[in-house]
Amino acid sequence: MTHPLSTEAIAAHVTDALARLEGAADLAALDEISARLTGRRSELGEWHRALGQMGDDERREFGRQLHEASSTLRAAVAGRRANLEAAARVVRLEGDRLSLDELVDLPVAAPLERGHRHLVTRTRDALEDVFVAMGFRVVEGPEIETDWYNFEALNIPPAHPARGMHDTLYVDLGMAESIVLRTHTSPVQIRLMEAAVTERALPLHVVIPGRVYRRDTPDASHLVEFHQIEGLVVDRDITFADLAGTIRAFTAAYFGEDIDTRLRPSYFPFTEPSAEFDITCTICRGAGCRTCSQTGWMELGGCGVIDPAVFAAVGIDPTQWSGFAFGFGIDRCAFMRHQIADLRALIDNDVRFLRQF
Numbered sequence: 001m002t003h004p005l006s007t008e009a010i011a012a013h014v015t016d017a018l019a020r021l022e023g024a025a026d027l028a029a030l031d032e033i034s035a036r037l038t039g040r041r042s043e044l045g046e047w048h049r050a051l052g053q054m055g056d057d058e059r060r061e062f063g064r065q066l067h068e069a070s071s072t073l074r075a076a077v078a079g080r081r082a083n084l085e086a087a088a089r090v091v092r093l094e095g096d097r098l099s100l101d102e103l104v105d106l107p108v109a110a111p112l113e114r115g116h117r118h119l120v121t122r123t124r125d126a127l128e129d130v131f132v133a134m135g136f137r138v139v140e141g142p143e144i145e146t147d148w149y150n151f152e153a154l155n156i157p158p159a160h161p162a163r164g165m166h167d168t169l170y171v172d173l174g175m176a177e178s179i180v181l182r183t184h185t186s187p188v189q190i191r192l193m194e195a196a197v198t199e200r201a202l203p204l205h206v207v208i209p210g211r212v213y214r215r216d217t218p219d220a221s222h223l224v225e226f227h228q229i230e231g232l233v234v235d236r237d238i239t240f241a242d243l244a245g246t247i248r249a250f251t252a253a254y255f256g257e258d259i260d261t262r263l264r265p266s267y268f269p270f271t272e273p274s275a276e277f278d279i280t281c282t283i284c285r286g287a288g289c290r291t292c293s294q295t296g297w298m299e300l301g302g303c304g305v306i307d308p309a310v311f312a313a314v315g316i317d318p319t320q321w322s323g324f325a326f327g328f329g330i331d332r333c334a335f336m337r338h339q340i341a342d343l344r345a346l347i348d349n350d351v352r353f354l355r356q357f
């Protein structure tokens with residue numbers, strides 16, 4: 001039943017409507033109440049239609065009042081809806097809350113599998129630890145080198161037969177000088193000695209680990225890209241005995257006390273005298289087997305007392321200073337210690353192989 005249109009009737013309608021909207025218990029109830037209060041067939045709707053029979057002034061005045069009432073009610077509906085929706089969300093969250101009993105009954109997820117460092121990195125770290133404990137500093141150098149650092153300063157001039165041992169990869173940077181991927185870590189010796197001369201930072205006790213490259217066809221014991229660790233000592237009154245003792249100490253620390261070393265006379269252009277050093281075969285422990293060609297020994301690296309020609313190239317006075325150097329393969333150490341059959345496994349990235357270490 002519609003009340004006659006009057007300012008008081010509109011005000012009463014609004015007051016009553018606001019109370020009812022506030023009383024809506026849930027969203028469904030709110031929808032129903034709001035349809036009844038503001039829809040076409042609501043009292044407001046009727047009054048709107050009644051405007052048509054009014055004179056101009058009256059219609060304008062009541063039109064304004066009705067419009068205001070509708071806006072008030074629409075805002076009230078929206079406000080109440082927001083409140084009810086928020087309340088519904090809280091109810092849903094409460095419903096998701098788990099009791100302690102339920103938590104205990106949840107299935108346990110398998111622990112996430114964690115990766116670890118590559119075998120070569122671990123070997124490098126272990127060797128660095130051994131040398132740091134012996135008083136060496138760890139330094140790195142560039143992998144792309146000039147011919148001067150990789151060869152000439154190391155007393156290997158162009159056309160020297162020693163270059164034949166290095167299958168070199170050249171890099172074309174459009175420079176006059178030839179640029180190579182370093183074939184060994186020895187060029188960093190030169191860089192460090194040069195820097196030590198300028199900075200008056202002798203003596204030097206350093207190891208230099210890093211990647212090196214050779215133009216080889218990969219097979220079970222050769223890779224195009226492998227790793228070496230270089231040792232360099234420049235100090236006063238250094239002799240070959242210091243070198244032999246250092247090699248003995250680091251091999252025992254890394255491979256174990258039961259692994260022996262031996263030095264064999266050899267030739268390197270940057271050392272004089274030079275030697276190659278072997279360790280007891282890690283497979284047969286010296287008895288003789290196929291891997292060590294029945295000798296009981298495995299070759300590990302090269303070493304020697306620094307050649308005066310190298311000191312001359314970097315400007316170190318050989319009457320004041322002497323030194324030794326050595327270099328060997330990191331991959332080869334891993335290969336020997338873990339008895340890996342094929343070096344290529346180190347770069348295949350097959351996790352079934354890698355996760356064993």
Ligand code: DAH
Pocket residue numbers: 183184185186230231268270271301302303304324325326327328
């Ligand atoms: N750079 C040599 C190579 O890769 C290994 C080597 C031999 C390093 C004698 C040295 C050394 O420091 O004294 O074949």
